[in-house]
Amino acid sequence: MKALAVFWMRLLAFTLLVLTAGISLIEKHTPPKTGVGGDGPQSALGSVYAAPTQVKLVDLIPASLSGETNQDSEPFLAVQTANPQVMVASAFTPNPVSSSSNAPIYVSEDGGNSWILNAITPVPRMTCDITHAMPTGENHPRGDLHAGTLACAASITLDESESNDVSSSAVMNVQSTRSNVDQPFVRALAISKTDHIYVGVNDFNQPSGRTATVDVSVDGGATYKSFSIEARHTAGQDGPSVRPAVAPDNTVYAAFFGWRKFNGTSATSDVVVVRDDSGGTGPHPFQALRDPSDKLPGRLVVKRTSIPWSNAPTLGQERIGSTLSIAVDPHNSSTVYLGWADHGQKGDIYTLHVRRSTDRGLTWSKDLPRTTISNAT
Template sequence: MKALAAFWMRLLAFTLLALIAATVLFEKQSPPKTGVGGDGLPSAGTLGPVYASQTQVKLVDLIPASLSGEANQDSEPFLAIQTANPQVMVASAFTPNPVSSTGNAPVYVSQDGGNSWVLNAITPVPRMTCDITHAMPTGENHPRGDLHAGTLACAASITLDESESNDVSSSAVMNVQSTRSNVDQPFVRALGISNADHIYVGINDFNQPNGRTATVDVSVDGGATYKSFSIEARNTAGQDGPSVRPAVAADNTVYAAFFGWRKFNGKTATSDVVVVRDDAGGTGPNPFQALRDPSDKLPGRLVVKRVSIPWSNAPTLGQERIGSTLSIAVDPNNSSTVYVGWADRGRKGDIYTLHVRRSTDRGLTWSKADLPHTTISNATNIALAVANNGAVGLLYQQLSGGRWVTHIVQSHDAFATVQDVILANVPANAPVQQFLPYLGDYDYLLSVGNEFRGVFCANNSPDLADFPQGVTYQRAADFNTKTLTDGSGNPVPISIDPFYFSVPVIP
């Protein structure tokens, strides 16, 4: 079972390693770079076309102008925002180092609120990550940090690095604070507490005994030390699902959601959706035991039981694989209100169905049915966030009519009424996938001030009809002929790019 559990990550690692040589050859054919920063990576160059949105939506393709010749599958995006200075943000994707096949894997950095982005090769992983998530709390008061990241290298042995950067504009490689092997899909959340950040890394840890692999790594000293806690209290089918998702409120209440796999036949996981809670930021000797299910009195509230989750490492939903879609979000100012969303094979005839439930009593009880407008057919990559005014945001990508349609939905009344904005509506059959995941096993959504901000990946054809709210391309693109170019007029194949967006929170 352990071999099956790690199959996704190991196959991705080998596939990406095989692609590296081809990527280097392609990039060597690109035109001279327009500029190089202090880290040796190309600078952003001049922004491409900007198209105004009538609904105050900002949408930006992250690929810098100086990398206009690239055609990588830059999938599986993530985003961190410096909450004390939200002009500073860090994004990531499966983007290789464009300069060196032996250099460090890069992240995308913006210091102007997402208008422009540059690459900075500061992760501790060589060339390209095979998983990366990150967070930027403010407890240590660094104006362009602290960035805390969990990364997996693309190697036969999947090794987790938990690392930190005090200044994301610096070329200094992130400091590795903790490392270990045999884990999957790190997912980082953090909260600034006084002069030491509290960091929570959800992982699927195959080092845990008895197949109870759902785990949260906790640091309450800015990453100087970590403690690892299994949050699964029940028997499993040899392991839990890959997704372990923490969420933290301003009062130091920490939730985590995971898939408790009870049966697994190689194609389908019979799973509980489980939520745990800790009321002291994970600082006690036995954290994450505040919620117990009335059915067996064990830690971990069972939001739903025995759902059927299709498991496929092949193109199944369009060109995308499926099996690990999960998100949790807590109201930052009212930790009693928490939302959880997941995907399973719910509706008859669906390949993959999204669901959202809510608790208003700190996870003790949950809505017995999906919230209105949240049972969504043939969709994936759900991401939830709650704004300071209590509005909830829902980001997802739906396969509809042979196209990937990316939605950002907001509501003030648990989705009884909604504002639904389509960010992108792009072809799903092109480009042909280079590896899996095609778009990513997740995208991401955050709230900051009066905005929701997020990232997703999509086909990068420069066609205004595909972006109803408008779009900005940094990379060279001709929207009249709907072609990408290398900056010197030579055509470039379409590919998968990461996109950043921001939308105003509904009042």
């Protein structure tokens, strides 16, 4: 049941890549003037014009490597908040020059107008998972980049690593490593001039199948502590996706799929949110939220929903079963948004949902208006 491969549906990361990076400009022509007021003379309101739509679209593969034909799946994007011109993207891209050299990342220093490949990850040739974040606590103009990577090897080995300058050719410094861990998801933020790093992982080293875990570093990655955030019985493991979100006031949320049953094609799952009010450093990390139904840590936003599972191409080339996202308002940590996909109605392979809490995760809305999308592909 171990999810040895991560999934190809990171909708938020993919959307950001498409919308923010680009070289090809697509523009709709302004339509003809339209009179207001039916078939009589034009109204005093004048003519109505449809505003031109502009989308900047980029192929991140540099022109010098445009002959490559790899799938480059599971794209991910990080933007430095202090200087949004600095961006780092990643995908399952093999090193195009040498099969024995390090796996690359994509780097832009002009807001996404141009990109280079920089082979600095600690993984040989190609990652089998990578996410990253760019906090500003250590005041490096083109870093820090904190990444979680998996090597494409028989044993799943997680490296949590750092680069102080993403334009440098120096390989990232590995700060923590361990095996038997899947799907790292990195979030980081500068708090009191120090990078606080949170890595959601599915950690098969945790006892009793309570695999949903958050790795926490509050010293820029020099040390990490791992905390299981699952308090209930599982079907041998939790879902692969464990997603943290951190606010500037040191509030940290994490969302995960608590698998209660699994039959190989679907998981009966709770959608769970936990919270910590001191950055994961207190005596009982991630236990600030308890569900009223059983008094255990972790708010059950949805109970026993059906999550379809396929580790083979199902929606086009997409695998399914791990679509989950959480975001906290950076100006008000009481407001948090949660999105996920489940089986939906009969015959519907995937339905997307978005809900909101305005009281720090204690209670949750129903699906927000116009956010329930059935037959999502």
